[in-house]
Amino acid sequence: MSANLQTHAADSNVSAMKSRGILHFITRWLKMLLKSKTGTVGFIIVLFVCFVAAFANFLAPHDPALINPAKMLKPPSWMEGGDEAHLLGTDNLGRDILSRIIYGSRVSIIVGVASVILAGMIGIVVGLASGYYGGWLDAVLMRIVDSFLSIPNILFALVFLAVFGPSVPTLIIVLGVTNWVAYARIVRGETLSIKEREFVRAARSIGVRNVKIISRHVLPNVISSFIVISTLSVATTIILEASLSFLGLGVQPPTVSWGGILSDGRDYLATSWWLATFPGVAITITVLGIIFLGDWLRDVLDPRSQSRS
């Protein structure tokens, strides 16, 4: 009985320590973040965009797909002829631009993050295998990496989309498959150097299996590079997704995406500038936030590569 109580006490102690540990962890990172102005700005932007995407249905003033012929091409509310109900104006079908931009953030975030995770998984596996095992496997994998590098990302994405047809899941896979190369190269490089370090050699000399060495000793050491590339990669992927949607080969209507709104707006440039302007502003601000956050992460996690010298 008493033993039982003791373990209970120990358990709650452990969990208290754990939560204190997490709290400590968060405050430590927040302190570091607040030291960097651009990092803080980036963090706030990213948090804001994620918040908007998560609660789009509460935040959007209108249904993004609601067509209203009576309110076609209304300018932003502060301009002459603007409608109070439509802050950023309406499009050619009378749909509210602000609501469309709010909903559009979802596609950008989901496609951006999901495809980067996929790219990261492929890249890490290839990079680890290539760097750790070396030999012919490395030679073959690196030739494949070279091949991907000789073709612009967008071109590969176009070929994939031509074959599989555009949709959100295809887009995630396509962008994941086209972006893994950056991870593979960096993870391979890190693996090559970690592989020669004493702790890995020691593990190998006592007969630890390769798979275990990779997962226990090498993988944790490449994680920080992974986080840094991933963050910056989300930024480029958001632009890439917007470009593809703009070309009409990405996200298809009725799903709203920033690139798609921009593409619609292009036809009304001469009369209604707001259609094409605001989604671009949304993309730029989001990407800027992610770049700021990514640069800060790089400075913190990888002191060797300072972005600002």
Next chain:
Amino acid sequence: MFKFLLKRILEFIPVLIIISFIVFSLVFIAGNPVALMLPEDASQEDIEQLTIALGLDQPFIVQYGKYMLGLVQGDFGKSFRYNTDALPLVLERLPATLELAAAAMIIAIIIAIPLGVWSATKKNSSLDLLATGGAVIGKAMPNFWLGIMLILLFSVTLGWFPVSGRGTMAHLILPAITLGTGIAAEMTRLIRSSMVEILSQDYVRTAKSKGLRDFFVVYKHAFRNSLIPVVTITALQTSTLVGGALITETVFSWPGLGQLLIQAVNTRDMAIVQASVFIIAILVILMNLLADIVYRILDPRIKYS
């Protein structure tokens, strides 16, 4: 030098084979294109006949072998939309794309070199902050959107430049700025950090202490050395440049490879897609090789190994 070139060129062969394999496999997965080639009311028999005539009923390996055999002879198959060979169609569009890419590169260099050098010599000044801030924004802006904004301002509102098309210098300016901005942003950042590093080196301090004018120290001593990493990374941007050109062309209806390719993707005209991918890959590879050579000229210490 010769040996080095030969070795590098031989290294391209597996890369090109892998690319052809990936693209061919994708097209194979895409399925039988015959239905797209024939009129909509074609009977099942017609489809089968043409499939056999084109050898599309054969196994993957046989088809791939035939494809590679044609490829070596410069035959990428027929575009069913234009009903001619794909390669000439692609090559015909290439000069327009190269013109745009070259103009964009020139604009990027004109912006990036002075800006990068300046901001490095006047580190943390307001100019430096402006330049580095501008570079980040340039990187964050999708270039197709920048293109649209430029059209809005300079074509629609001010009427200075034509909205789209190709022909005169005026047609070239907006697309070139659109495409050049992103490259300029990256280049400015690079030149700046490369210069900052070099300006702190001993030989620069020596040059300064012997009373050489700042201009000479910066341009004769530091700048040339700072170019070495810049050249390499700029060449690696060829891929980005070409990728950007594909989109910029669509924004400005520039009659280049990008426009042809995107039409081909929309109509699933795979022969054109395959030929374009291949030509672009060769282009990128050649640019990287060129950079490698320039790199060695700039820095004679690097050996051809």
